Amino acid sequence: MPELPEVEVVRRGLVELIVGQTVKNIYAIESPKSLPVTQSDINNFIKKAKITDINRRGKLLIIYLSSGYCLIIHLKMTGQLVYRSSAGAKKFGAGHPNDSLIGQLPDRSTRVVLELDDGTLYFNDQRKFGWINLKPKDLLDEIKLYKTMGPEPFESTEHDFIRNIKKRVNSKIKPAILDQAVIAGVGNIYADESLWMSRIHPESKVKDIGETRLKKLFLSVVEVMQLSIAHGGSTDRNYVNAKGQRGSYLKFAQVFRRDNEPCPRCGTIIKKIKVAGRGTHFCPKCQVMDE
DNA sequence: CACTTGACCTGTCCGC
DNA sequence: TGCGGACAGGTCAAGT
Secondary structure, eight states, rough: OOOOHHHEEEEEEEHHTTTTEEEEEEEESGGGGGGGOOOOHIIITTEEEEEEEEEEETTTTEETTTHHHHHEEOOOOEEEEEEEEOOHHHHHHHOGGBBBBOSSSOTTEHHHHHEEEEEEEEEEEETSSEEEEEEEEGGGGGGGHHHHHOOGOOOOHHHHHHHHHHGGTTOOOOHHHTTTSSSSOOOOOHHHHHHTTTOTTTTTTTGSSOHHHHHHHHHHHHHHHHHHHTTTTTOSSSOOOTTTTBBBBGGGGTTTTTTTTTOOTTTTTTEEEEETTTTEETHHHHTOOOO
């Protein structure tokens, strides 16, 4: 469920909280797949390394270490990265207590613990789909997803988007924009929201959508993601930022999880269907199949 | 090759 | 109340 905006909000929090700190240790708790890294690599390239920077690529988070290696993190659906300073809340602030979804840490969903100078970063992941991997920074391409990742929405143009999506002419539009090779970082929430904004039916075939509307779709992806980042991302059930706080974007969502409510644009009741195996919310009146 | 479907997981919710 | 099954969705492997 964490998509580009949620990962970006986590990244910004972590930059504030952990860049400059030195790693004391990292270990998995009863979930080796969450940290597919050998003990000797941990000893040689993670322990005693300093955290120099944190980047994001699509939904991937990249923590750079002074050893020349980096930690690559994918939160998948239920991953959380929550920092607790050893000095307690007074040092960094715990945020508004009502915003916090997190209690004592580690909890039963904690899969990996990263011990730092001044605190601890907990990787919680209820469903164990996420992971933390280690790669030399020059070999990020060994992560398949990284290698095939399409352009960043905020650093590309509608021309890049249209060129990429036209490689999938026979696909429906919804699975096409969920394809990370077409554009990086779109997941189910922002797919539904941007298709609503650009008035495209999620089952439209890519080949039936004109360039004007594809351009509008790209601009809608950018717009909904920027709005979401401004509201701290979307908390559907699990998502929290690096301080354990929820995001509030779903209050502003127009269709996602609003089936049986009226469309904010035309009043027609929003439907929920399955497209390419994903729950899909749309307005059956103002989202059309073609131009 | 293009595209679709199932597996990976666990917690929650629904109906009986 | 307890229990089975459906559902949630990001990505990869396998299937059409």
